[in-house]
Amino acid sequence: MVLTSSKEDPSFPVPSRLLGADAEVKDDNPKGYPRPTPHITSTDEYLTLWKESITQPDVFWSRMAKDLLSWSKPFTQTLAGTLDEGNVRWFADGELNACYNCVDRHALEDPSRVALIYEPDEPNATQRITYGELLADVCRLANVLTIDYGLRRGDTVAIYLPMIPAAVIAMLACARIGCPHTVIFAGFSAGSVADRIHDARSRVLITSNEGRRAGKVIPLKAIADTALESCPTVEHVLVYERSPVPDPLPAGVMTAGRDEFWSTALPRHRPYCPPVPMSAEDPLFLLYTSGSTGLPKGVLHTTGGYLLGAASTVKYVFDVHPGDRFGCTADVGWITGHTYIVYGPLSLGIATTLLESVPTYPTPARYWQLVEEAKLTHFYTAPTAIRSLIRLGEHWPFNSDLSSLRVLGSVGEPINPEAWYWYNDKVGREQCAIVDTYWQTETGSIIISPLPGVTHTKPGSATLPLWGIDVAVLDPQTGAELQGRDVTGVLAIRQPWPSMARSVWKDHARYLSTYLKPYPSYYFTGDGVSRDRDGYYWIRGRVDDVINVSGHRLSTSEIEAALNQHDHVAESAAVGTSDPVTGQCIFAFVTLKDDDVTEQPMAIEVKDLALKVRTMIGPFATPKCILIVQELPKTRSGKIVRRVLRKIVDGEADSLGDLSTVANPEIVPELIKVVGVSD
Ligand code: WTA
Secondary structure (H helix, E strand, O other), X not given: OOOOOOOOOOOOOOOOEOOOHHHHOOOEOOOOOEOOOOOOOOHHHXXXXXXXXXXXXXXXXXXXXXXXXXXXXXXXXXXXXXXXXXXXXXXXXXXXXXXXXXXXXXXXXXXXXXEEEEEOOOOOOOEEEEHHHHHHHHHHHHHHHHHHOOOOOOOOEEEEOOOOHHHHHHHHHHHHXXXXXXXXXXXXXXXXXXXXXXXXXXXXXXXXXXXXXXXXXXXXXXXXXXXXXXXXXXXXEEEEOOOOOOOOOOOOOOOOOOEEXXXXXXXXXXXXXXXXXXXXXXXXXXXXXXXXXXXXXEEEEEHHHHHHHHHHHHHHHOOOOOOOEEXXXXXXXXXXXXXXXXXXXXXXXXXXXXXXXXXXXXXXXXXXXXXXXXXXXXXXXXXXXXXXXXXXXXXXXHOOOOOOOOEEEEEXXXXXXXXXXXXXXXXXXXXXXXXXEEOOXXXXXXXXXXXXXXXXXXXXXXXXXXXXXXXXXXXXXXXXXXXXXXXXXXXXXXXXXXXXXXXXXXOHHHHHHHHHOOOOOOEEEEEEEEEOOOOOEEEEEEOOOEEEEOOEEEEHHHHHHHHHOOOOEEEEXXXXXXXXXXXXXXXXXXXXXXXXXXXXXXXHHHHHXXXXXXXXXXXXXXXXXXXXXXXXXXXXXXXXXXXXXXXXXXXXXXXOOOOOOEOOHHHHHHHHXXXXXXX
């Protein structure tokens, strides 16, 4: 079956394994947790809705938008604009507030309902925050931002916080007052923090004195202070006290007139602040992500469409029902955290989890004890995390009661069958549906995924497109659509969908040239894809210079820029290669400035180079291997031929292909030798 807008009548394949298919007929699982009837109960129902979403997007999405969101001013228009023109807008004359949708309406219904389950780094200290409490703190902070700091609708706020409730409160307070937030992952170093604040021109930064991860202390405020030395736009820094602050405070910790503590600022204000009605097309947030070239770009998401994508995918992809408890292990600094920790679960009024620690701290049972303790119904993680846990043994998940779980999600990278089966058998105990969800920062929400209990799954395939996603497989060279089955090309989308990014912050031309111009009339994902004989989609990884390490997106140019900062480095080239745990890892080649090769002791040099990347970007970007070489393969015009390096590190030196464009082919055998020695 091929899901295109053609008139072909689809028929489903014989499943390779029927997973979760019996969930629709079961009332309960062996431990007695009730299993609700799924929202979508058959493949026919899915297909009927999918077809309607493609042929009558106006009808489909206006029904969804009214059903799932509360509007302070109803919309009369649905979709306007086209991919060709790059001026897509949804529900543009409607007004709503994302914070109202995520907090107020649930607090009004039942203030004592749990909104956040906070699992701090320290074990056995789980905290629960209700919708009523969340509303009060969000309002207090919104008042600090508007009354004390003078923020106005449209001003951006930078958030550099660990996985603590303050991060969610900060995001929602910004949404409440119409200030787009830009959350900066707490693993980024000062240079990356500065780049993002600078580009977003944020007037306020919200951070914490420290972060905690696996017992280690991360000095967030100190890193932020270094970043702020080059960020003159920041007028106020609000510091959440994640850990006790010394009394008296050493001089220089807080900058007078600029910095203040959360516990000083919030109690000044009453626990209510009216939500600002926003146009559906007003920006909700920007989130920086790596592309092939240049500095990371501030991907811009708007209020109505984004929230609809978040709410509808949590409802249908995870088959969420009232009272569910959602556990997503991502970080709020990435899009998965935005959509599936904050906006998606909260817009539906269920409980969502903030896990500050790592899966192995203090033991590899951390995730599973949390599932048991919090009775999570959903668990959403990355294949890297699963692979790292497989190595540590199956007794860890077996020792916990995981019977509350109904749906297990995977995201960020292709899931290999071994990890898929482990997740299904050892965590899901063959009682859960597995959803391999494909999407991107730019798509805002999941776009290709099975529906639990409905779609027959094949381990490793994200299966079929969701509502409104009209997938095309294109020939990468000609841009022509590859019709039918058993085809491989690049993944593109034919029609706008509500949660698609609308722009790149202050650089709409870059938005057009990255996503909409490469293949005119299509949105281009940057991923390779195959459509198999059953019409299922298999994501083949990036076709650009983006490397996906543990589900974190990095561009080769960012890593090279960091390496090139080293005084002795003349040039560098980073490539991605596969890694059994992290999916991909970074392999970097550097050449040194004249004479350095013989003068520098190599071991020290390599350590220093790695340190450059750690300090310029963050520890998660550190290359797995850095090799100092005499020369890099180049074209006659001086461009580094990364293709050759990629082949060499992938162990495919015997199929290097045409080397006629390489001006210095004589160095290739030397490179093969050096890489061989490093293995
Ligand atoms: C990759 C994360 C295979 C893909 C949500 C995409 C995947 C990039 C999957 C986006 C999946 C994400 N199977 N590959 N299920 N999900 N990817 O922006 O290459 O951090 O383009 O968003 O991750 O990464 P991003």
